[in-house]
Amino acid sequence: MSGDKHVLRAELRNEFRHRRRGLSESAQQTASQAVLNNLIETNLLDVRRIVAYLPNDGEVSLQPVIEYAWQQGIDVYLPVLHPFSPGNLLFCRFTPSSHMQPNRFGIPEPVIEVQDICPLASLDCIFTPLVAFDAHGNRMGMGGGFYDRTLAPIRRDGLNCQLIGVAHSCQQADLLPVQSWDIPLDKIVTEQQIYSL
Numbered sequence: 001m002s003g004d005k006h007v008l009r010a011e012l013r014n015e016f017r018h019r020r021r022g023l024s025e026s027a028q029q030t031a032s033q034a035v036l037n038n039l040i041e042t043n044l045l046d047v048r049r050i051v052a053y054l055p056n057d058g059e060v061s062l063q064p065v066i067e068y069a070w071q072q073g074i075d076v077y078l079p080v081l082h083p084f085s086p087g088n089l090l091f092c093r094f095t096p097s098s099h100m101q102p103n104r105f106g107i108p109e110p111v112i113e114v115q116d117i118c119p120l121a122s123l124d125c126i127f128t129p130l131v132a133f134d135a136h137g138n139r140m141g142m143g144g145g146f147y148d149r150t151l152a153p154i155r156r157d158g159l160n161c162q163l164i165g166v167a168h169s170c171q172q173a174d175l176l177p178v179q180s181w182d183i184p185l186d187k188i189v190t191e192q193q194i195y196s197l
């Protein structure tokens with residue numbers, strides 16, 4: 001990878017993480033409710049199985065989306081660090097009675113039960129957190145490559161699973177520097193609007 005691009009990505013990551021961490025508690029709550037409303041209005045939650053995430057580092061909380069999904073009978077899954085495939089994620093069923101434990105980043109995840117794991121091909125929609133996005137659907141994450149690695153088969157095998165980035169509008173960049181392994185998004189939802197690519 002070119003050194004310049006690597007440095008630029010690291011600088012952008014710092015700036016955009018700082019922005020989202022600077023949002024007030026009330027701005028965070030307003031955003032998470034607005035994201036739910038935007039998804040309902042555009043019928044993006046008329047599906048059977050979704051992957052959500054639990055918020056970290058100023059990310060938009062999907063708690064309202066998760067509760068709405070549970071009310072509607074939509075199955076909710078959360079990313080779990082793969083126990084023996086480093087750098088990859090598993091998607092495990094999340095219910096109000098799931099046993100949770102913190103992973104090595106301190107983020108709670110369901111304790112893995114084999115029958116609760118959902119293969120990528122059976123998921124309708126994956127909501128990904130992100131550090132920054134642009135209007136072309138490019139996504140920058142926290143820098144671990146977890147989503148890029150795990151989601152690569154969606155593009156490679158033409159799976160029918162929508163990738164929807166979830167962000168505060170202040171996380172929009174003009175044009176992100178991307179790498180060959182970055183998996184682009186199909187849609188981005190913010191508290192203000194939905195971008196469809």
Ligand SMILES: Nc1ncnc2c1ncn2[C@@H]1O[C@H](COP(=O)(O)OP(=O)(O)OP(=O)(O)O)[C@@H](O)[C@H]1O
Binds near residue numbers: 139143144146179182
């Ligand atoms: N499909 C892949 N196979 C192997 N390595 C990968 C793959 N995708 C990403 N990586 C590696 O992961 C590292 C981090 O990637 P990147 O900077 O794009 O992370 P990110 O998109 O911010 O993180 P995430 O995907 O977890 O949100 C890179 O060094 C890259 O080489």
Ligand SMILES: [Mg+2]
Binds near residue numbers: 181182183
């Ligand atoms: Mg990436």
